[in-house]
Amino acid sequence: MDNNFKMVAKTLFGFEEILAKELRKLGAMNIQEGVRSVSFEGDTGFMYKANLCLRTAIKVLKPIHSFNVVSEEDLYKKIYAFDWFEYLSADTTFAIDTTLNSDNFSHSLYVSQKVKDAIVDKFRDTDGERPSVDIKFPDIRINIHIQKDHCNVALDTSGKSLHQRGYKTATNIAPINEVLAAGLLLLSGWDGQSDFLDPMCGSGTILTEAAMIACNIPPNLNRKEFAFEKWPDFDQDLFEKIIEVSLNKTREFHFKIAGYDKAPSAIQKAKDNIENANLSEYIQVGQYNFFETEKTVDSHLHILFNPPYGERLDIEMEGFYKEIGDTLKQHYPGTDAWLITSNLEALKHVGLRPSRKIKVFNAHLESRLVKYVMYEGSKKAKFNKDNY
Incomplete structure (x- = not known):
C-alpha cells in the first residue's frame, strides 16, 4: 500500500x-x-x-x-x-x-x-x-x-493516445476511434454472451473491439510501446509478468461476430485490421448491403453500428435512416440494435421509438447513442450469409 x-x-x-x-x-x-x-x-x-x-x-x-x-x-x-x-x-x-x-x-x-x-x-x-x-x-x-x-x-505514462491500439493499418473515409468504439460497446451492455453484428462495419474497429471485450483480451496488447518503457526505473520483468497474468484471464467465446459493408474496399481493410489483431477466428465479414439482409440466427442478436452522418459522405440522409428503421423492423426480430449518430434530424426518420438515448461525442461532433429493441415476431430469416 x-x-x-x-x-x-x-x-x-x-x-x-x-x-x-x-x-x-x-x-x-x-x-x-x-x-x-x-x-x-x-x-x-x-x-x-x-x-x-x-x-x-x-x-x-x-x-x-x-x-x-x-x-x-x-x-x-x-x-x-x-x-x-x-x-x-x-x-x-x-x-x-x-x-x-x-x-x-x-x-x-x-x-x-x-x-x-x-x-x-x-x-x-x-x-x-x-x-x-x-x-x-x-x-x-x-x-x-x-x-x-x-x-x-x-x-x-502512455505516450501516444491509447486509442492507437496497434492493429489498425487501414481506415475508411470516416473511421471510428478505438476508444470510442470500446466505450459504445460497454455502454450498450455488450458482454460477449450473444451473437453480434455490425451491419456497416467500415474498417472493422467496432468488430475488433467487440471481439476483444468478448474474449477479455487486453486492448493494447498490440501496441509497440508505452511511454513508461523509456523511464529509467522501468521494470521489464514486472511488465512481462503483468502481460502474462492479463493473458491468463482471457476467456472462450461461443457465439458469432459478423460485419457487413457494401464496399469491397472496406471489407478488405476490415479483414486486414482483424488479422493484425489476431482475431480472424472470431470475426466474419462479408460484402452485403444491410438493407438487403435478414437476421440469420434464432437466438438473441446484439447490433451496434456507426452509420453515415452526412458529414463526409454524400447520402440522402432522411431516406437512409428510414431504411435503417424499416430493415430492423421487418427483418431483425429478437434484436437489441444500437447506433451512434450526430445527425439528430435524420435520426427522427428511423421511425422507431428508442428505449435509450445517451449523449456522447464522436471527435468534435455531439452525438447520440440510441437503442432500439426489436421484439420477436413470426417472420423467419431467409438471408443466407454462409458463403463468406
Whole structure:
C-alpha cells in the first residue's frame, strides 16, 4: 500500500462512469470520477496494467506537482523552482503537452514553450548542461493542465493516445476511434454472451473491439510501446509478468461476430485490421448491403453500428435512416440494435421509438447513442450469409 501513488486516466465525455467501472474491476484504489477523467491510486505494476488493459482511457497520467498560477512569469518561476532532477537528467530528452481552460492563458504552445524554458534554465543554471527537447520520441513526456488559476503537472505514462491500439493499418473515409468504439460497446451492455453484428462495419474497429471485450483480451496488447518503457526505473520483468497474468484471464467465446459493408474496399481493410489483431477466428465479414439482409440466427442478436452522418459522405440522409428503421423492423426480430449518430434530424426518420438515448461525442461532433429493441415476431430469416 505504501508504494501506491495517484494517477489520472483521461477519457471521452460520457465515458467517466464506465472507465471508473473498468478501474474497479482491475483493482484500482480511491477511484474518483471527474470531467473526461477518473483519478485513482495504484502501484507501478498497476500503472503498467492500466495502460495495457483499460479500454476507455485515452491516457494515464502520473501527477507530480500542482500549484496556483496567475501569469506567465508566475508559471515560469514555479516550474523553475520544482525539483526536476528526480525525473530528468541532462541526457534525457523531453516533450511537453499543454491543455488550457483559463482566462490567464490563451495559447497552449506558448505555455509549453514557457515550461520548457524554465526546465532548461534550471538545469543550465545548476549543472551547466541541459536536457534536449524531442517532440516525436522523447524519453519523458510532461503534461501541463491549467484549469482557471490552477496548474497540474504530470508525467504521461502512455505516450501516444491509447486509442492507437496497434492493429489498425487501414481506415475508411470516416473511421471510428478505438476508444470510442470500446466505450459504445460497454455502454450498450455488450458482454460477449450473444451473437453480434455490425451491419456497416467500415474498417472493422467496432468488430475488433467487440471481439476483444468478448474474449477479455487486453486492448493494447498490440501496441509497440508505452511511454513508461523509456523511464529509467522501468521494470521489464514486472511488465512481462503483468502481460502474462492479463493473458491468463482471457476467456472462450461461443457465439458469432459478423460485419457487413457494401464496399469491397472496406471489407478488405476490415479483414486486414482483424488479422493484425489476431482475431480472424472470431470475426466474419462479408460484402452485403444491410438493407438487403435478414437476421440469420434464432437466438438473441446484439447490433451496434456507426452509420453515415452526412458529414463526409454524400447520402440522402432522411431516406437512409428510414431504411435503417424499416430493415430492423421487418427483418431483425429478437434484436437489441444500437447506433451512434450526430445527425439528430435524420435520426427522427428511423421511425422507431428508442428505449435509450445517451449523449456522447464522436471527435468534435455531439452525438447520440440510441437503442432500439426489436421484439420477436413470426417472420423467419431467409438471408443466407454462409458463403463468406
